[in-house]
């Protein structure tokens with residue numbers, strides 16, 4: 001099969017490196033451009049990330065020798081080589097919006113990890129298994145902006161990837177209120193214990209902007225398309241506390257939930273086990289099977305043991321039990337830089353291919 005030619009913007013950072021390692025042998029995507037700031041540009045990728053390569057596997061050979069380009073100054077050179085870019089930049093929001101729109105206006109499909117465009121009404125914010133149908137907004141987005149081939153699709157925040165799909169599987173019972181606490185890994189801040197020694201033997205009870213995103217983004221994901229925009233859902237009411245813990249990867253969430261209808265633990269577990277995954281029939285390379293795994297052991301899921309479930313794309317849940325204040329409570333886990341960042345974005349790109357929102361490859 002001819003592959004799509006893709007680029008990574010912000011390829012030298014934590015999420016960018018994760019894209020590089022996950023895309024090394026992708027059956028549909030061929031990484032031909034790596035771009036970052038002028039600080040890294042002009043160097044071979046292996047040199048640009050020397051001393052800051054944070055993945056546990058070596059730099060893929062095919063990408064190690066690519067010369068890093070500048071995201072802004074080299075836009076013409078980049079857009080002449082690729083059909084799609086993954087965006088993992090860390091910059092001010094307005095700048096990121098400008099860059100993503102500049103790429104889309106030149107005919108490039110942009111799949112972004114950034115929060116800059118998450119609340120732009122005509123830009124879909126996607127968890128493919130939950131609201132893949134929001135991709136239909138791309139038609140209105142292209143029409144309104146005069147884009148023919150380009151578009152922007154964003155991935156929601158990493159903190160909510162574990163519990164939103166799990167609650168989605170229970171929506172038939174009417175989710176009324178949710179209390180969630182997230183225990184978030186260091187890699188979510190682009191760091192490791194070596195680069196953030198203050199995190200040793202420590203928990204930090206604040207992650208800027210995270211609680212607001214965790215409370216609000218699910219409502220756009222559960223929203224419905226009305227004309228040229230998404231109308232966010234008005235329920236459930238979500239209250240979130242997000243803290244940083246000294247683990248390398250994996251965001252764990254404790255969740256309490258109340259439902260409009262009575263539901264038993266057997267019904268909940270059955271709903272998780274029988275979750276009808278709309279991606280199954282599409283056979284996307286990064287879609288995990290199963291998507292949701294329920295553990296009956298009391299001491300699961302564990303961050304270290306279970307974050308790589310489904311190659312880091314699956315959701316692990318456990319400890320379902322009655323809640324004296326709400327109805328039920330449980331624990332959920334997902335890998336923050338795979339499902340929650342690069343892998344989640346790659347899955348979106350695969351869905352864009354499957355649904356023919358991206359044109360056929362230029363060459364083999």
Ligand SMILES: NC(=O)c1ccc[n+]([C@@H]2O[C@H](COP(=O)([O-])OP(=O)(O)OC[C@H]3O[C@@H](n4cnc5c(N)ncnc54)[C@H](OP(=O)(O)O)[C@@H]3O)[C@@H](O)[C@H]2O)c1
Nearest residue numbers: 010011012013014015036037040088089090187188190341
């Ligand atoms: N880490 C996670 O788990 C996670 C999860 C979901 C979403 N995100 C989001 O993903 C984005 C990237 O996060 P990260 O942790 O990977 O950040 P990071 O490690 O700080 O990497 C930032 C990247 O942006 C590039 N960059 C910075 N300034 C630039 C400029 N002026 N022009 C062009 N490129 C520039 C950097 O290039 P240089 O190396 O050349 O400076 C680097 O490649 C952030 O917006 C973050 O909020 C992160």
